[in-house]
Amino acid sequence: MNSDALLIIAVSEADSNLYYATRFFAPDPFVFLQVAGRKILLMSDLEIDRARAQARVDEVVSLSEYEGKARQRWQAPHFIDTVGLFLEAYGVQAVTVPATFPLEYADRLRDTGVQVTARPDPFFPERLIKSEEEIAAIAETQRHTEMAFEAAVRVLRESRIRGERVHWQGKPLTVEALKKVINISLMENDCVAQHTIVACGIDGVDPHNQGSGPIRPNESIVFDIFPRSSRTRYFADMTRTVVKGTASDDLRRMYDAVLAAQLRGIELVRDGASGQAIHAEVARVLEVRGYETGSVDGRMQGFFHGTGHGVGLDIHEPPRISKVDYPLRGGQVVTVEPGLYYSRWGAVRIEDLVVVEAGGCRNLTRAPKLTLLEL
């Protein structure tokens, strides 16, 4: 009997733990078992050849063979009956599963006598500590992110202010047109970005509003771009705030405050630092400059999100740099992204991606940020 077995049943495209464990992509669910140091996949006929060729595992066994055995024992076996036979064949009576393991499967396995224990995240703690190969992959996606942002900046430079609109190639410039430019640039580099934020003026004041409609001059434009490489599967994440035209003094002051907070946050990132303490200090830098946070007219204003999060095979991974404490460890890749949001003035967010190291951190972001870009 093996009580230290790990079991994942998921779609590797949607479940980074399964992809991390196998480096195998499939659009349909499959079964991963790790027992006594061996990695075993239970695969459908449709994927079994590709899995044997591509998956970084020790053994790939046929789901349909186990389905045949299950039909000998039960008249209409459930998928989990088949998985149960598979576990039995490997002497597994107890499994540790990810926190996200599907409840229906867990309850059915428990009904068959298998002990199922959910492990709180992170399922593979080693996933948080990136290898040099993984850091290189993230840095590469980051380069592509910056090229996409630069393509959008070129459009803003080429465009002309006409009254309350910005014109480009003879038409009013829109968020949609800028996103298309960003997406085409990313695609040229095998990256895919979903939910890119290009938020002008008041739209940016809701940090998750993805933005839409015409670009207006002299207002903040927040670009938050977080694509994934289709090749390596690693994400990057960057935010820059620019203005087409001339910023108000209020907006420039806000920018300087966010920049100061961000630089202070980056300064504090190092192996052993407390994410909670960094977040508190970043918030303090904004507060001492007079930027208050709280509900105004029923709407949150100021700085009301976390300072940062881990990035890797998921766009949001542990650790967090936020109100909840996480100690930072060397080899983690985290964002540092304070922001300020006020209905009166607009939005500013500045985000870099850094690698936690022994005495500090290494910034993977090269895009300029030291002054508010007025284009």
Next chain:
Amino acid sequence: MNSDALLIIAVSEADSNLYYATRFFAPDPFVFLQVAGRKILLMSDLEIDRARAQARVDEVVSLSEYEGKARQRWQAPHFIDTVGLFLEAYGVQAVTVPATFPLEYADRLRDTGVQVTARPDPFFPERLIKSEEEIAAIAETQRHTEMAFEAAVRVLRESRIRGERVHWQGKPLTVEALKKVINISLMENDCVAQHTIVACGIDGVDPHNQGSGPIRPNESIVFDIFPRSSRTRYFADMTRTVVKGTASDDLRRMYDAVLAAQLRGIELVRDGASGQAIHAEVARVLEVRGYETGSVDGRMQGFFHGTGHGVGLDIHEPPRISKVDYPLRGGQVVTVEPGLYYSRWGAVRIEDLVVVEAGGCRNLTRAPKLTLLEL
């Protein structure tokens, strides 16, 4: 006490049930409760304003308020403690959750005395029966899919055979270049396709091989394109098989067999039909033409996947037209996509998207298929 309460905790971007229930998109998890006919969301400060403006629910309540209450009761409350207080406030002691509900959350809720029952898919049976509005959205994505395919066909028409290569715009034409053309066309229509298959010759013989490298003349090229509209969130799905140059007689015969099987399958799709019976008949049409299915040299050959699947907010939904029985119902949208795969000859798959109706089905696919396209 309400025992008929539904609870979902998920990321609506990844969980179509949650999106279906709320029509609200957020990149981070949130909590959905349906009790006594009312839909209630528990939302973070970051999303609460947007949720109140956009979500199709009856009430949006503040997560941070419940977190405050939880901190009065426990020193370091877990997220699920907060959810427990929320359920308590609405008099809920028993919840039905999706099959995919995270095990860690379920076990913690059970520890607090809440009865948690996983409902096997479909969680919302009504999701399978598409409204006219939903069918229109799927049909629209299908139009964009066909435009993308036509863009690729134009490239194949413009390209020239030179020996064992195909040249386009002065360079050897590759799968990667064709996918770029497809993706740009989709992007122009706010669609995103992941894992598009453009598989030439032997690559196509593995039905899930996405394809790569040079396009070779006189070989089968399988295009399987299944994008999602970023606007409506509905998928479409289409497969066509073409040849650049001239097909062998064997390949043409295979094409005719797959076409006959597909037309027969479509003929049988109607309200009340058995998915299992349709799949068996489609397989029979291939068999009587002499196309056998089974392992050859350790590799599955012939027709070894299902005939079809539902399409909607997910690319793979119930019902299935396969070895497992599902009765088809009017208003379902399903693919019909038999294929043949032989190392010797190549691959053929033909896939249309149809709406199940009372006496038959309505084909949403307009792209030609009645003869093998030799370009």
